[in-house]
Structures are given as structure tokens and as C-alpha cells.
Amino acid sequence: MNRAEKAALQLQAVAVLRMLKETRTYDELSSVTGLPAGDLNRYVNGHVLPGSERAREVVEGVGRDALSSELEARVRFDDEGYVDNSGVVFDQSFLDLVAPVAANSFGFERPDVILTAATDGITLGAAMARYFDARLAYAKKSKETAVEEFIESRQRLASGIELTYYLPASALSSGQRVLVVDDLIRSGETQELLLDIAKQADTTVTGVFALIGVSDKGLGRARELTDAPVGALTTLD
Structure with a gap:
């Protein structure tokens, strides 16, 4: 992974965490991610970027689960079972x-x-x-x-x-x-x-x-x- 790819991954992780934080406290976010609330606060507020391995864990693991849940919450079905996305x-x-x-x-x-x-x-x-x-x-x-x-x-x-x-x-x-x-x-x-x-x-x-x-x-x-x-x-x- 070159420096540009590492930076992109870190910023993607921060974007995922910020989306999760919109509906959660830091303690709740810590429970979801397994990361310390203090670290999450610093990531979300832009004071520091997560390391590359931690960023990958967020994007690949927490990110997919969180986005899947968010997606399901936004989908609607009509009486005939058709999807409104x-x-x-x-x-x-x-x-x-x-x-x-x-x-x-x-x-x-x-x-x-x-x-x-x-x-x-x-x-x-x-x-x-x-x-x-x-x-x-x-x-x-x-x-x-x-x-x-x-x-x-x-x-x-x-x-x-x-x-x-x-x-x-x-x-x-x-x-x-x-x-x-x-x-x-x-x-x-x-x-x-x-x-x-x-x-x-x-x-x-x-x-x-x-x-x-x-x-x-x-x-x-x-x-x-x-x-x-x-x-x-x-x-x-």
C-alpha cells in the first residue's frame, strides 16, 4: 500500500465512523467498533487519523455491517413486494x-x-x-x-x-x-x-x-x- 492509498483508506474509515456517530454516543460507537471512546472522539473530530490496520478493520468489518443496517432502514416495500430504494x-x-x-x-x-x-x-x-x-x-x-x-x-x-x-x-x-x-x-x-x-x-x-x-x-x-x-x-x- 503506497502513501496515497493509505491516506485514502484512513479517510474512508473516518467517514464511516462519522456516519455511525450521527445516531450514536461515543460509548455506543465504542461498543459497535470495539475501539476506545477517546480514540473514536479524536478520529471523528479530525484530530488524528486511525492507523492503516485499524482503518482497514473499520472499513471492511464495521463499515459493511453499519452500511448494511443503514441501507435496510432506508428501503421500503409496497403491498406487492416491490422495492423502493x-x-x-x-x-x-x-x-x-x-x-x-x-x-x-x-x-x-x-x-x-x-x-x-x-x-x-x-x-x-x-x-x-x-x-x-x-x-x-x-x-x-x-x-x-x-x-x-x-x-x-x-x-x-x-x-x-x-x-x-x-x-x-x-x-x-x-x-x-x-x-x-x-x-x-x-x-x-x-x-x-x-x-x-x-x-x-x-x-x-x-x-x-x-x-x-x-x-x-x-x-x-x-x-x-x-x-x-x-x-x-x-x-x-
């Missing part, structure tokens, strides 16, 4: 905390491109792209008028509806490393289409990540399609 996908500061936690928790190899689907995946994709210093590409269900060449992936769903995604061919290049992300994995159909686009472009998939996995069906489907790490910040039944 607008309280998450519209909060860019929260997603900026998710990116390093996801990267460290699932061990995603650094990608060249973050690939997602329009529209709800874009804000998470942007956060992941900033963290990895990667480009963001997003597939749409319609073609851009001025674009001449597309990578197209099509699938007929169980309902009989045909789902098609289009990505400008210039968005991916052969040999690039691609991380597929989305706000939600339910059936895995969207992820299958994105993985197919990555395959057509002759890229290497470094992982599949979503904020929410609705049951294990979609996650399992993605795991069948790639040997790269697949995971969600939280899984809901």
Missing part, C-alpha cells in the same frame, strides 16, 4: 461510503470500467468509478440516435416480454477489466445481459456487485455466469 440511490454521499467498503469486503480487482444499467444503477456506478478511478459505462433499453455501433444483448423473460440493452460499442474495449454493478439484483436477468455485453466486448469481468440482493436467486444466477466475486451489500427476503 430511492432513499439510497439518490443519496450520493451514502453511496460514496459504500464503494470502498464493497471493494474491500468482496476483493474486487481494480477495474478499468464500471458497467451498469440505466437508470437506478448510475449513481452507484458513479461512486464505484470515482473510488476505482475507472470509467463509467451504462447500458440503456433504447438506442442513442447519433451512435452508429452498439453492443446489443437481448433476452426473453419468463413473462414473455423481451428485454434488450444497448451499449455504444466505443464504451468498452477488448482486454479491459469490467466490474458490473447495479442497485438491485432480483432475478439476475439484468446482470445476465450486462455480463453478456462484457463478454461480447471481449473484456474480463472482475466482479458483480449490487446494493441489494432480493433473495439469493439473482446472486446465484450471476455466480453461474462468472468466476469473479459476486456479492450484495445486503440481502432481503
